Amino acid sequence: MEIKIVYMTAGNMDEALRIAKVLVQRRLAACxxxxxxxxxxxxxxxxxxxxxxxxxxxKTHADCLPELEEAVKSMHSYDCPCIVGVDVSGGNNAFLDWVREQVGPASLRTAD
Amino acid sequence: MEIKIVYMTAGNMDEALRIAKVLVQRRLAACxxxxxxxxxxxxxxxxxxxxxxxxxxxKTHADCLPELEEAVKSMHSYDCPCIVGVDVSGGNNAFLDWVREQVGPASLRTAD
Amino acid sequence: MEIKIVYMTAGNMDEALRIAKVLVQRRLAACxxxxxxxxxxxxxxxxxxxxxxxxxxxKTHADCLPELEEAVKSMHSYDCPCIVGVDVSGGNNAFLDWVREQVGPASLRTAD
Known part of the structure; x- marks a missing residue:
């Protein structure tokens, strides 16, 4: 299935929003x-x-996890942030397709 | 293990409660x-x-996921709602048995 | 990977905090x-x-799940509490190593 839910924690709402926006802007997470x-x-x-x-x-693709992890660690206030992946198995295929379309490691994407 | 956690999102609390009650009433989710x-x-x-x-x-059984998905999509205000399944592996067997007993695709259940 | 996320529910915040502190004190969960x-x-x-x-x-190690389950059931106000495990696959290795170091079934740990 290769789609992943990535569970993380942050120190406060500002940090969480900052991380979330960077992950979506850099297309390392669909949402x-x-x-x-x-x-x-x-x-x-x-x-x-x-x-x-x-x-x-x-919510992202397994191929993005290494880059997502590096991005979160580079932004995070903790030395060792909780970043754990869980495999998705089944669900709304249209949504899972949307996730695939929304993300992609920079190396695979042609210039937007 | 075939028991699944299904992670979804909704636009507001009323929509979430309406979806939740239909899933439990139609025995597409145990809770x-x-x-x-x-x-x-x-x-x-x-x-x-x-x-x-x-x-x-x-929380449901893998056999119910297709019907659960259709039910949520038919009720949901979004065109493409987030519905993603995750496999359960291990836990309180008495609870997992309760989930199995509470759900079952309509086709498998005799008239209640 | 053997690291697990264990999803549970409790009746109120006091019960949840009491369960959480016992699990961490007895090193049945890292956090x-x-x-x-x-x-x-x-x-x-x-x-x-x-x-x-x-x-x-x-967040714990698969080896701790049976003991974690017994501990939660012994403390919980419900007869049949929701305790479901999900396998972690991928994530911040330093964090996953920390989880491993923090937990361990009493039988495997030498006296602290």
């Missing part, structure tokens, strides 16, 4: 959904941390 | 989770768009 | 993301129910 007000629980240096974060869900 | 206040970023006719949307997450 | 204000639609005894719930998204 990006952002959910504010998430609470993240994790351990850091022996103590349990609880932070406010924002969820970012991008 | 549907709705998250309001999502921001969607995508490109349309050359400009980056930012819209408020609602996330819909349905 | 847990919680989204409040979710609306759940499902059928129960012939009528369509609509409830407020909370989404819990844990």
């Amino acid at each position: 990006v959904n952002i959910i504010d007000g998430m609470r993240s629980v994790y351990e850091w240096e022996g103590t349990i941390q609880e932070e406010r974060e924002v969820v970012i869900i991008a | 549907v989770n709705i998250i309001d206040g999502m921001r969607s970023v995508y490109e349309w006719e050359g400009t980056i768009q930012e819209e408020r949307e609602v996330v819909i997450i349905a | 847990v993301n919680i989204i409040d204000g979710m609306r759940s639609v499902y059928e129960w005894e012939g009528t369509i129910q609509e409830e407020r719930e909370v989404v819990i998204i844990a």
Whole structure:
């Protein structure tokens, strides 16, 4: 199927929107959904941390994942941001085709 | 495993609730989770768009996906709604069994 | 890849935070993301129910899933909580390595 949902988190809404717009402008994601007000629980240096974060869900093609990852890491305020891919299997084919048309690693796309 | 999470988006909460209730009534999804206040970023006719949307997450069986998709497309305000399936692998077997019992394409179910 | 996203729901924010902290303390999840204000639609005894719930998204290793499941079931207010695993495929390797380092079934870990 090669279409992927990429689940990420960001520190705040501004950062999430900035990342989302760059990914769509550079055609590394067809669309990006952002959910504010998430609470993240994790351990850091022996103590349990609880932070406010924002969820970012991008829809893209597997071929774009390496470039998407580099782009997010270059923009992100974290040293080691959560960027995890999940394979899509089934769904609205017209939507999946739209995702394919909207994205493509720069190397494959002729100048727009 | 054949159980699927189906990730969708809708224009607003009323639309999301209407879709969710029809899917559960027609036993095309065992349960549907709705998250309001999502921001969607995508490109349309050359400009980056930012819209408020609602996330819909349905839990169903792979056999129901075609019928679920048709039902959502017939109700949805978008021409090309986001409907993407993800395979479930592992989890609470009692819950996964409940999903199986709750859904089933109309063709397979005897009259309730 | 063996890293998993585990999607769960809880009755309220207190329950979700309690579950999240235990999972991280017992190193059954590297990090847990919680989204409040979710609306759940499902059928129960012939009528369509609509409830407020909370989404819990844990990131862990496949080996931890059985123990994570038992831990959540032992804490959860529901008889049959939604706990569904999804395979991660691709993403920020440094983050995926961090998940691996953060978790591990008690049996595999030497005393901390």
